[in-house]
Amino acid sequence: MTNFQTYKKLVSLLKTHxxxxxxxxxxxxxxxxxxxxGFSTRGRWTERPxxxxxxxxxxxxxxxxxxxxxxxxxxxxxxxxxxxxxxxxYVPCLAILILEPNVRWTMIRANGLKPGVHSKHALRAFExxxxxxxxxxxxxxxxxxxxxxxxxxxAAVLRERL
Amino acid sequence: MPSDRYAVKSVEIGGFRGYRDPxxxxxNGQSCMFFGGNRSGKSSTLxxxxxxxxxxFASLRGETTxxxxxxxxxxxxxxxxxxxxxxxxxxxxxxxTKSRGTKITKLEATTPDGKVCKDEEARKTLYKLIGxxxxxxxRAVYLHQEDIRDLIVGDRDTRSVAMDRLLGLDQLRNVxxxxxxxxxxxxxxxxxxxxxxxVAAITGRIQEANKHHVDAxxxxxxKGLTGPHLSLDAGxxxxxxxxxxxxxxxxxxxxEVQKVxxxxxxxxxxxxxxxxxxxxxxxxKRLPETKQINELxxxxxxxxAVKSDYSAAVSRLNLATESVRTYEKENGGKTSIEGKIExxxxxxxxxxxxxxxxxxxxxxxxxxxxxxxEFTDVKNCPICQRTIEDRDELLKHLRKEAKEKISAxxxxxxxxxxxxxxxxxxxxxxxxxxxxxxxxxERASKELEQKIIDVSSALSRPIKAGENVAAILDAxxxxxxxxxxxxxxxxxxxxxxxxxxxxxxxQLLAIAEVVNKKQxxxxxxxxxxxxxxxxxxxxxxxxxxxxxxxxxxGDCVRxxxxxxxxxxxxxxxxxxxKIYDCLVAHPYYSELKIEVEPSSRGALKNIYxxxxxxxxxxxxxxxxxxxxxxxxxxxxxxxxxGLAQQDTYSHKAGFLIIDDPSQSLERxxxxxxxxxxxxxxxxxxxxxxxxxxxxxxxxxxxxxTHVKKVEFGKWDEQGVKVRS
Numbered sequence: 001m002t003n004f005q006t007y008k009k010l011v012s013l014l015k016t017h018x019x020x021x022x023x024x025x026x027x028x029x030x031x032x033x034x035x036x037x038g039f040s041t042r043g044r045w046t047e048r049p050x051x052x053x054x055x056x057x058x059x060x061x062x063x064x065x066x067x068x069x070x071x072x073x074x075x076x077x078x079x080x081x082x083x084x085x086x087x088x089x090y091v092p093c094l095a096i097l098i099l100e101p102n103v104r105w106t107m108i109r110a111n112g113l114k115p116g117v118h119s120k121h122a123l124r125a126f127e128x129x130x131x132x133x134x135x136x137x138x139x140x141x142x143x144x145x146x147x148x149x150x151x152x153x154x155a156a157v158l159r160e161r162l
Numbered sequence: 163m164p165s166d167r168y169a170v171k172s173v174e175i176g177g178f179r180g181y182r183d184p185x186x187x188x189x190n191g192q193s194c195m196f197f198g199g200n201r202s203g204k205s206s207t208l209x210x211x212x213x214x215x216x217x218x219f220a221s222l223r224g225e226t227t228x229x230x231x232x233x234x235x236x237x238x239x240x241x242x243x244x245x246x247x248x249x250x251x252x253x254x255x256x257x258x259t260k261s262r263g264t265k266i267t268k269l270e271a272t273t274p275d276g277k278v279c280k281d282e283e284a285r286k287t288l289y290k291l292i293g294x295x296x297x298x299x300x301r302a303v304y305l306h307q308e309d310i311r312d313l314i315v316g317d318r319d320t321r322s323v324a325m326d327r328l329l330g331l332d333q334l335r336n337v338x339x340x341x342x343x344x345x346x347x348x349x350x351x352x353x354x355x356x357x358x359x360x361v362a363a364i365t366g367r368i369q370e371a372n373k374h375h376v377d378a379x380x381x382x383x384x385k386g387l388t389g390p391h392l393s394l395d396a397g398x399x400x401x402x403x404x405x406x407x408x409x410x411x412x413x414x415x416x417x418e419v420q421k422v423x424x425x426x427x428x429x430x431x432x433x434x435x436x437x438x439x440x441x442x443x444x445x446x447k448r449l450p451e452t453k454q455i456n457e458l459x460x461x462x463x464x465x466x467a468v469k470s471d472y473s474a475a476v477s478r479l480n481l482a483t484e485s486v487r488t489y490e491k492e493n494g495g496k497t498s499i500e501g502k503i504e505x506x507x508x509x510x511x512x513x514x515x516x517x518x519x520x521x522x523x524x525x526x527x528x529x530x531x532x533x534x535x536e537f538t539d540v541k542n543c544p545i546c547q548r549t550i551e552d553r554d555e556l557l558k559h560l561r562k563e564a565k566e567k568i569s570a571x572x573x574x575x576x577x578x579x580x581x582x583x584x585x586x587x588x589x590x591x592x593x594x595x596x597x598x599x600x601x602x603x604e605r606a607s608k609e610l611e612q613k614i615i616d617v618s619s620a621l622s623r624p625i626k627a628g629e630n631v632a633a634i635l636d637a638x639x640x641x642x643x644x645x646x647x648x649x650x651x652x653x654x655x656x657x658x659x660x661x662x663x664x665x666x667x668x669q670l671l672a673i674a675e676v677v678n679k680k681q682x683x684x685x686x687x688x689x690x691x692x693x694x695x696x697x698x699x700x701x702x703x704x705x706x707x708x709x710x711x712x713x714x715x716g717d718c719v720r721x722x723x724x725x726x727x728x729x730x731x732x733x734x735x736x737x738x739x740k741i742y743d744c745l746v747a748h749p750y751y752s753e754l755k756i757e758v759e760p761s762s763r764g765a766l767k768n769i770y771x772x773x774x775x776x777x778x779x780x781x782x783x784x785x786x787x788x789x790x791x792x793x794x795x796x797x798x799x800x801x802x803x804g805l806a807q808q809d810t811y812s813h814k815a816g817f818l819i820i821d822d823p824s825q826s827l828e829r830x831x832x833x834x835x836x837x838x839x840x841x842x843x844x845x846x847x848x849x850x851x852x853x854x855x856x857x858x859x860x861x862x863x864x865x866x867t868h869v870k871k872v873e874f875g876k877w878d879e880q881g882v883k884v885r886s
Contacts, residue, residue: 002687004372070361071354102687112710118706119353119354119706121357121702123706124706125707126710
């Protein structure tokens with residue numbers, strides 16, 4: 001599936017379920033993408049970080065940000081929840097969905113970021129290249145696989161299957 | 163005095179404020195006391211140093227004209243101040259001038275190596291040598307009368323800036339104030355907004371192109387083409403099949419079909435489809451059956467036309483003959499009509515003769531009446547010669563005869579003549595029409611003869627009399643039709659092949675459309691990865707990195723400021739306290755302390771609280787809350803001079819300028835001040851005062867061979883009066 005088809009499907013999901021549910025759906029899809037690339041994951045649907053992901057020596061505490069705008073508002077509590085896990089050996093990471101026809105995730109290192117409004121593209125300065133590539137390789141396939149059920153039932157179906 | 167600092171060696175002032183003619187003060191790096199009354203020129207002298215080095219005159223803050231002409235002496239065309247600074251590597255000469263009528267000043271600096279630099283370059287050179295900007299100078303070198311107490315009573319931010327500069331944190335402060343992430347954030351927002359606009363436009367186009375692609379796919383599906391059959395490769399496969407088929411058929415008609423290479427785009431596929439259709443038309447035209455059918459069809463059309471003309475001629479002749487017959491039946495033949503006309507003419511002739519006779523009789527009667535009227539004695543009737551018995555009776559009779567009988571007869575005959583004439587006219591009309599019908603019949607007959615000649619010519623054979631021309635033509639048409647049918651059979655088989663190829667061409671066009679639309683979508687998608695957008699994204703990431711760095715460096719610098727300040731205060735406190743003990747000697751608050759704490763809100767910076775305390779009972783107050791004006795001046799001087807003694811300043815100015823330090827001080831404090839000045843050797847002190855008591859105390863305490871004293875006389879129009 002091309003990125004554009006993925007984009008169209010994601011836009012359908014956003015239109016159908018609204019921004020808040022769309023954020024949860026993307027978190028679930030992201031977790032599936034990480035699993036497909038060999039990460040063992042633990043989704044945390046009601047607290048920060050959203051996902052804890054591990055592969056070999058790499059451990060990431062991931063906060064998912066899936067909005068349609070190109071600017072993203074980071075709150076202290078978003079960052080603090082992730083940064084807390086730095087002490088436990090996790091790389092604090094923000095997963096930011098860039099919702100454009102060339103749709104993609106950018107996984108960025110979160111330590112050093114200040115709360116406030118940031119440009120998603122500008123934040124790519126702190127991109128974690130390997131995990132970003134992993135996620136972007138797997139994500140279109142995950143969207144293709146789960147689009148049908150998620151369009152009908154939303155994030156709940158992903159929670160059941162994860 | 164530390165040898166790495168610059169002291170004032172000489173000052174030459176001319177045309178500046180109260181100075182008219184140039185006057186030179188040789189200080190040779192020694193401390194100097196400037197004494198004089200109000201408006202004698204003390205502050206102008208100190209201000210001249212400030213103006214020469216920085217082009218500013220702090221005493222005029224907010225009270226200036228646009229051209230700053232108040233700096234120029236009323237009797238001089240321009241102000242000029244020259245300062246020689248004695249430094250570690252020699253003398254630096256600084257000259258600043260300003261002409262009346264312009265705000266611009268000219269600056270020239272000559273470094274110890276003889277290098278002369280001007281204006282902005284001179285300003286930079288001075289900064290490198292002394293390490294001070296104007297704000298730093300007014301905080302850390304030149305303690306203005308009005309600024310002394312600001313250290314104590316100024317607001318928190320003013321005190322923070324002043325103390326940072328006094329502690330030598332001015333450079334760090336300059337760095338942290340210069341590190342502003344907002345412009346970087348603004349640039350990020352601006353670039354992001356521009357990028358968003360471009361991406362939104364591209365996204366709109368992509369969605370539109372995608373819709374067209376979906377439409378093309380649906381149309382292709384109607385032709386039975388789906389999924390894998392809608393690729394460029396599939397199009398090339400069909401294209402190859404089409405051209406193979408065409409090549410095979412074209413060979414039969416000696417038509418050369420060029421080979422096609424695999425298309426690289428939907429447009430090329432469309433082009434191939436158009437070429438295939440052209441070739442099909444060419445083959446159709448060149449097929450032998452087609453040619454023969456065309457010839458036969460032409461022949462058929464010609465015979466049909468001849469037959470049609472012949473049939474029309476026959477019909478016209480039949481119609482004409484029928485018309486003649488019908489007319490003759492109704493009106494008789496020509497001879498009969500001519501006979502009737504003759505009979506009518508004969509009758510008309512007879513009637514005319516009869517009329518002539520009656521007419522003559524009438525004339526005779528009229529003549530007779532006329533005669534009788536003229537000759538009244540006539541005895542006999544002039545008409546019948548009978549004897550006239552009664553003349554009146556005769557006249558009456560004749561008149562009646564002429565009027566009634568003869569006239570009635572004439573009318574009757576005239577009516578008969580008219581009737582006969584009309585009858586003759588009618589018969590002549592009938593005769594004319596009959597002639598015309600005969601003419602029509604004759605023309606139709608001649609036309610038919612011509613058509614028979616045409617038929618003969620069309621069939622290329624003579625037509626014998628009595629032959630059934632229509633039957634001959636029908637037989638010929640039947641013959642042609644059979645021939646056409648004979649040729650059409652192989653042609654129909656060929657046509658089925660063409661239809662098959664045309665169907666493939668239709669599929670090819672559908673694939674070409676899908677490929678074209680897909681290519682358009684792909685091109686637009688590629689735009690998202692264009693160099694321009696990539697550059698914008700690179701700029702955004704670079705700016706984001708810069709913002710991160712600015713924030714990080716800012717945090718580091720502010721952290722350093724916060725960490726260094728307490729240590730520097732601790733270092734200076736012994737000297738400050740010593741001076742405080744001497745100058746203030748407060749009866750209750752015997753101790754002074756400066757608390758340093760980082761600000762808890764806004765940008766990180768140091769907050770300084772200058773407090774006095776009583777160690778015995780723990781009493782404590784902010785100096786500004788409980789101290790008198792004189793005491794506050796003394797506390798400020800304590801901090802200023804104490805830090806100078808401890809050499810905490812980071813700049814290279816080896817002199818301090820203090821204007822009117824004894825303001826509001828009682829005599830005992832003045833004595834302490836004199837002792838303090840006389841024991842300060844770390845810096846060159848340039849002190850201005852009008853205080854006679856202070857001068858008297860200084861005279862007693864100071865060895866003037868090591869300290870310069872400059873006294874100012876009363877000022878007049880000739881300018882400042884300097885007495886060294």
